[in-house]
Amino acid sequence: MRIKGILLLTALSLLASQAGAAPFEYIRIGDQDGFGYKPTAGYLAANGGAADTNGNNLLEQTEFLPDLNTDGAVAWNKGDNFDNRSAAEIADTGSLNGSGFTDSGTSGYKWTDISLSKNYVNPDFPDPAGSGTPNEPTFEFDFFVATGDIVAGSTLFFNLIFGDYDVTPADIDLTFASEPARSVSLSTQAGTDDGLIQAATANMTFDEVFTATAGGWDGYLRVDFDAPNEPYTAFDFVELSLDEIPFVPTPEPASLALFGGGLLALGLARRRRRR
Numbered sequence: 001m002r003i004k005g006i007l008l009l010t011a012l013s014l015l016a017s018q019a020g021a022a023p024f025e026y027i028r029i030g031d032q033d034g035f036g037y038k039p040t041a042g043y044l045a046a047n048g049g050a051a052d053t054n055g056n057n058l059l060e061q062t063e064f065l066p067d068l069n070t071d072g073a074v075a076w077n078k079g080d081n082f083d084n085r086s087a088a089e090i091a092d093t094g095s096l097n098g099s100g101f102t103d104s105g106t107s108g109y110k111w112t113d114i115s116l117s118k119n120y121v122n123p124d125f126p127d128p129a130g131s132g133t134p135n136e137p138t139f140e141f142d143f144f145v146a147t148g149d150i151v152a153g154s155t156l157f158f159n160l161i162f163g164d165y166d167v168t169p170a171d172i173d174l175t176f177a178s179e180p181a182r183s184v185s186l187s188t189q190a191g192t193d194d195g196l197i198q199a200a201t202a203n204m205t206f207d208e209v210f211t212a213t214a215g216g217w218d219g220y221l222r223v224d225f226d227a228p229n230e231p232y233t234a235f236d237f238v239e240l241s242l243d244e245i246p247f248v249p250t251p252e253p254a255s256l257a258l259f260g261g262g263l264l265a266l267g268l269a270r271r272r273r274r275r
């Protein structure tokens with residue numbers, strides 16, 4: 001009976017591991033946690049309204065970074081610096097968010113859930129050059145997907161959630177392992193939308209992200225936020241996914257420029273599918 005019990009437990013364990021395995025869906029740097037602000041009740045936007053406009057306890061697209069000292073502005077010199085990172089994010093290890101991949105050295109967690117402000121006095125500030133210089137984060141996806149966990153030729157999407165971009169110029173530079181790099185200019189938030197949280201998406205070909213290797217595919221993408229004059233901004237998360245982040249139209253001209261059939265701001269969304 002004891003042997004039968006052991007065999008049964010082994011079989012159940014194998015079934016559980018197989019059930020837990022999943023094909024590639026997405027790999028995310030950072031958490032979808034509203035820049036680390038939870039609970040959101042009581043936080044106000046620069047316009048005097050609630051930062052969490054729909055009251056769902058998550059700061060997301062079309063909503064606002066908090067005006068922490070309620071002076072009507074969200075800025076580097078207005079008392080709005082914050083650091084809501086976990087210890088793992090500070091160490092730039094984060095957590096493996098997603099499914100169907102093995103991480104090979106993905107980095108950039110340290111740039112999420114913190115205000116990238118030029119006057120932020122913080123011993124764990126991620127910019128090695130110090131907070132007195134322009135703060136331009138780099139996110140690097142480096143991972144492996146087994147052959148059976150993704151369909152070769154699939155379209156992928158780079159999704160990004162960021163807040164309070166209002167100083168020009170700014171570009172997102174996308175660098176691949178072997179394909180030509182891309183660069184796109186961003187448009188600022190509207191003047192009446194101080195602290196606005198925006199979303200962006202870019203579609204990518206399978207060959208841009210993946211390179212064939214033994215047993216599957218090596219995935220790689222480096223993302224550089226190039227904004228030499230931007231004194232204050234923040235990032236919630238960036239990801240590579242089989243799904244683009246959903247959008248709804250916005251009446252304000254806070255959009256991304258279209259580039260090469262790739263990146264287009266289709267507006268901002270109140271919610272995205274929870275994974």
